[in-house]
Amino acid sequence: MNILSRMEELILLSVWKLQTEAYGLEIRQHLSELTGQDLSVGAVYVPLKRLKKRGYLEAWDSEPTDERGGRSKRFYKLTQKGIGALQQVKSVQENAWSNLPDIGFDWTPAKS
Amino acid sequence: MNILSRMEELILLSVWKLQTEAYGLEIRQHLSELTGQDLSVGAVYVPLKRLKKRGYLEAWDSEPTDERGGRSKRFYKLTQKGIGALQQVKSVQENAWSNLPDIGFDWTPAKS
DNA sequence: AACATTTGTTCTAAATTATAAAACAAATAG
């Protein structure tokens, strides 16, 4: 099992966070809040599909709501595999950020 | 400033961690310890160069050592910009992982 | 000296991923 890319991780976390409201456009908005950057639509839908194809997410289509323009949404939910992948990436992350030396260390480059 | 990819983050963290021993092959080995995966040589050298070109790292060449086959190494060091990018990615990361609801939440998919 | 081995970097082609933007679809408001 390969380690998740950052985009994949953030999308899976958004699905987790949004619970029953995890669908494309909502995920996109949540991501832009998390990162402070606006993403294109494709930047969300394309990886969402990939994550589903690989078994990290499952999906189903809702009935349309009665909001202005509200039409049927494709909701996503984490699978067990998705949760496992998140745990793995978190563990790698914590590992990588631990036991770092003081940032101010200093040495003289051995110039040629 | 765009958010770092995971590979970029892990490489910058390796440079930080390895201090005076931050050069290609050593970084590669450190990464394989961190992630549990073996990386190809190109998987490290290619992003290292990009990170330098973008100003996240600076580099200089050492004199050869006296080890068997030991030849000159290209050492890397974090720049201020590199440190800043790491701080940014850490903050996004912590944000994304906080305030997550219990994973066991449950609901009935509105089947069509 | 000649050759193999080790440590190390560079190059490059292929696969994967990210991104923007346009197209498409369906619902509601007027």
Next chain:
DNA sequence: CTATTTGTTTTATAATTTAGAACAAATGTT
């Protein structure tokens, strides 16, 4: 019935990752 809104799909392009071969220089062996 037309415009607007919410939403997904498609597609073309750019950027990144990756594997692997090529290259380079130093040391060890015979």
